[in-house]
Amino acid sequence: MATIRDVAKKAGVAISTVSLAMNGTGPVSAETLKRVQDASAAIGYTPNGLAQSLKRGHSKLVGLVLGDIGNPFFSRLLRALETALSETDHMVIVAETAAHPERERNTIEQLRRHRVGGILMAPMMNDPAFALFLRRLDIPVVLIDQNVEGADRDFVSSDNALATMILTEYLRRLGHRRIAFIGGDPVQGTAALRLKGFRETMAAAGLPVDPALEVVADFSGEKAYDHVVRLMSRPQRPTALIAASNLMALGALQAIHDLGLDCPGDVSLTGVDDVPWGNVVRPRLTIAAQPVEELAQRAATFLTERMKLRGCAGLPPRTHIAIPKLVLGTSCAPPRGEGG
CATH class of the missing domain: 3.40.50.2300 (Response regulator)
Incomplete structure (x- = not known):
């Protein structure tokens, strides 16, 4: 089985340089990065995702909790979030609660046990007990579409x-x-x-x-x-x-x-x-x-920033409110007759 030492030897660089290139955690020139990537491909080396997560102190897995994936808004949001997060090499685990608020807490606990690095969610519940639960979580959480009063978490929504x-x-x-x-x-x-x-x-x-x-x-x-x-x-x-x-x-x-x-x-x-x-x-x-793409991009940015800096301790909760747009179709006309 190929190892990081084999990659370093093939690329003609130090093992530490290969590590920096693989993890994206240090200054590596474009030329060196390409040599490392070509060497990895040539010998069939694949980085150990779990080992990289342990070194970083967090996983690059992101949990996405939605009430109803069949809702066209949430299916579009899912697609846009996956696109935005893939740009930073994050992978999304989708969990649907079937619009049952009581399943949200259990779903979040399951994602934590699977060691996700952060959670994006469109919550159904909005009560003090759930707010306290979210506030006490030890991983970053970004709320989308609906806020939870008192949760003190980043929030992204349209107006x-x-x-x-x-x-x-x-x-x-x-x-x-x-x-x-x-x-x-x-x-x-x-x-x-x-x-x-x-x-x-x-x-x-x-x-x-x-x-x-x-x-x-x-x-x-x-x-x-x-x-x-x-x-x-x-x-x-x-x-x-x-x-x-x-x-x-x-x-x-x-x-x-x-x-x-x-x-x-x-x-x-x-x-x-x-x-x-x-x-x-x-x-x-x-x-x-x-603007679904705007919401997804901002939510992904909020979450990955906190994941990278382990929660951004001291950074207050952030809110981004996007502006909806009127799109005219053919379903409206002046009312017929008087007194419409």
Whole structure:
């Protein structure tokens, strides 16, 4: 079996130079690095990842904890995070909690036992006990999409309130007044912020919100479908809908079609985040899109910095809030008739 000594002999350099080149921990010229890489390839030498981790004091494995990989937003986030972390030779272990908050703590403990160097997570729980658990962890953790109050961890998210502000204002400018909001459980921070953005924009425009037009669909397409069927069967039905997630927007669109209504002729529809196969869905949805690649890059940078410096002791928790973008489709139009 080839060893680091064999690589050094083949490349004509010291063993210490090979170590620096392999670990990326010291000044090695591009020419020397290439000689070491060519020598390694020629004799079939592969560095021992565990041994390198012990020398560095941390593993280059990263745990990623998500509630629902089937959600298009999280699948895009996973792809972007893997791309960003691969640039620094980190490998991602993905763990799904099936949107069960109680499984988050157990999943994190399992990742620790597998000696990951850090954890990225989009948490479901947001309570004092979970915040204390995260605060006491002895490995770096970066929270994505939803913060946990009191956890004192780095946090990366889009401006969730702004996302629905953008959509509400756009519909208002088209002339809509009866706008329904299809949201998640307000107990979750992301859902609460998106509801807040809708309400504040309506209030600023002097538009009353009928409580019956605010429904909770738990970010589920099926529940959104049921709610939209009821909303669009009302005598005074809404002229526009805001779905606070992509899956709820798809459920809403299916309900509109199944009711024999036209979108946007009978009702306009907007959503947060793009939908799967968005280019072939008709009408093309108007959305507030989150900059997923920006979120992934910043989260990866926060985590790898703390992993490299063993937690960055003394560095306070950092927050990065990205700005969503309005992407116009063909799912919105001015309301028909008077008093929209």
